[in-house]
Amino acid sequence: MKIWLLTHGQLVFLEGLKSCLDLLFGEEQQPGQPSPLQFVSSCDLRALFDFVRLSLAPCGSASWKGPVLLVDDLSVLLSLGATPVAVLDFIHYCRVSVCCQLQGNVVVLVHSSEDSEDEENELVVNSLCHHSDLILWAQGLATGFCKDVHGQVRHSPAEQDLVQIYQYKIQDRNVTFFAPGLSAAVL
Incomplete structure (x- = not known):
């Protein structure tokens, strides 16, 4: 997990993995600062939220609006x-802050899939979907490998029942999105 x-x-x-390994193998921490990943031993995500909250604290007199919190793979918290x-409480408090x-x-x-048997992960996914303003589902092509199309993204605004589908191709430093059936191979 990365935040x-x-x-x-x-x-x-x-860097969640490095911090987790440091915690498990007893690397020295800074005195007075608990590890954000101490939940590995206690299943309490307060320290992780405190890390986020303290990182948001204003520094000096400068007020910077519009912070962005990116959590790369919330499923890892369940695995740990x-x-x-x-997990849902952690996200709720992060959203409020x-x-x-x-x-x-x-x-x-x-991470989620339609045929997943991980009930805890599916509970988190479904709850997040109900509380999200925008949902993007990235997946591979149902037809298999294609040289000019690497997958598709379903875009679903929360307030509407409208689902838009775009296909994509990953390039060196860019991603190209296009409507289904309009890839360079077809045109």
């Missing part, structure tokens, strides 16, 4: 032993 927080004109980054309720108080945005990646 990026763009706030006050700078990027705050938490956090309960679905704890980032979205409501600071007028920012929260972007969360969660």
